[in-house]
Amino acid sequence: MITRADVDQAALRIAGLVRATPLLKLDERHSPGDVWLKCEFLQHTGTFKARGAFNRVLACRERGELDPDIGIVVASGGNAGLANAYAAATVGVPATVFVPLSAPAVKVKKLRAAGATVVQEGSEYAVAYEAAIAFAESTGAVYCHAYDQAEIAAGAGTAGSELLEQLDGVDTVVVAVGGGGLMAGIAAAVEGRATVVAVEPETAATLHSALAAGAPVDVPVSGIAADSLGARRIGEIGYAVAVRTGVHSVLVSDDDIVAARSFLWENYRIVVEHGAAAAFAALQSGAYVPAAGERVAVILCGANTDPSGL
Structure with a gap:
C-alpha cells in the first residue's frame, strides 16, 4: 500500500534526475470539454518508469541496501x-x-x-x-520489480503530483493499466483531489477482472498493447490502492487503441506506444465520457514504439 506521503517523499528523492514533462491542451474542435495531455512519453528512456526506477535505487542506497x-x-x-x-x-x-x-x-x-x-x-x-x-x-543485488513494489509505484506517482502542480482544478486523471504501478502511484498522488479512470485493453483486463472477482486474478493476455500492458495479474499494490481510492475501470478494444494512436499522430504529431494510446482511446471511443465542465488529464505514458505503423 502507498499513500500521497510516499509519493511526496519520492518527488523529493528524485528531484533533478527526472524531467518535468509538459501538458498539452486538446484543441476545442477535438474535444467538447477541457482535456489535457500529460506528455510523460518525453521522460528519460521514453516512459514514466524512470521515475520509479530512480526512487527504488536511491531509497535502497539510503538504507544501505545497495552494494x-x-x-x-x-x-x-x-x-x-x-x-x-x-x-x-x-x-x-x-x-x-x-x-x-x-x-x-x-x-x-x-x-x-x-x-x-x-x-x-x-x-x-x-x-x-x-x-x-x-x-x-x-x-x-537489489531487485527492482517492473510495477509491484512500493518505491516503484510511488516514484511513478510523481507524474501525478507534478500534474497537480501544473493544472489547477483537475477533476479526473485517465491512465492506462497493465500491472498497475502507474495507476497506483497516480491514484495515491491525487487522492482526495481528483478521481482516476483506469483504462485497459479488453484483451488484458487485469484490474477490471480483479475488481469483479474481489481480488487479483490471472487473466489471459493478448492484443496490440500486450508488449507494455501485458501483465497477467494486477499487482497487489495496484489493486489495494484502486479499491481504497475508488478507481473506475473501463475497457477499450484494439481498434480503439489504434485509432487513438493514429489520431494523436495525425493531429498533434505525437508518437506514443499502443499502451499509452489506450488511455486516450477511452475518451476517443466513448468508453469514458466526461461530464459537462469536467477537467480531464490523460497520462500519455510512453513512446517506445515503431513509428512506421502510423
Whole structure:
C-alpha cells in the first residue's frame, strides 16, 4: 500500500534526475470539454518508469541496501528494464537485466547500450523472472520489480503530483493499466483531489477482472498493447490502492487503441506506444465520457514504439 506521503517523499528523492514533462491542451474542435495531455512519453528512456526506477535505487542506497559493486537486477526486456538500467548507470552502479531467450535482438541491444549486463534465461518471462530473483538472493543485488513494489509505484506517482502542480482544478486523471504501478502511484498522488479512470485493453483486463472477482486474478493476455500492458495479474499494490481510492475501470478494444494512436499522430504529431494510446482511446471511443465542465488529464505514458505503423 502507498499513500500521497510516499509519493511526496519520492518527488523529493528524485528531484533533478527526472524531467518535468509538459501538458498539452486538446484543441476545442477535438474535444467538447477541457482535456489535457500529460506528455510523460518525453521522460528519460521514453516512459514514466524512470521515475520509479530512480526512487527504488536511491531509497535502497539510503538504507544501505545497495552494494555499489553489485547494483541492481530486474527481469524485463522492455520499458522497466531500460528505465532501471538508465537509473543504475546515472547513479553509478551496475545493472543486470534478465530476459527470455525469445527477447527481440533490438531490445537486447538497447539494454546493453544503456549499460546493462543482459542475461538471457528461459523461453518465457516467468523463467527470466525466477532467475532474476535467484540472482538477487545469491548476490545481494537489489531487485527492482517492473510495477509491484512500493518505491516503484510511488516514484511513478510523481507524474501525478507534478500534474497537480501544473493544472489547477483537475477533476479526473485517465491512465492506462497493465500491472498497475502507474495507476497506483497516480491514484495515491491525487487522492482526495481528483478521481482516476483506469483504462485497459479488453484483451488484458487485469484490474477490471480483479475488481469483479474481489481480488487479483490471472487473466489471459493478448492484443496490440500486450508488449507494455501485458501483465497477467494486477499487482497487489495496484489493486489495494484502486479499491481504497475508488478507481473506475473501463475497457477499450484494439481498434480503439489504434485509432487513438493514429489520431494523436495525425493531429498533434505525437508518437506514443499502443499502451499509452489506450488511455486516450477511452475518451476517443466513448468508453469514458466526461461530464459537462469536467477537467480531464490523460497520462500519455510512453513512446517506445515503431513509428512506421502510423
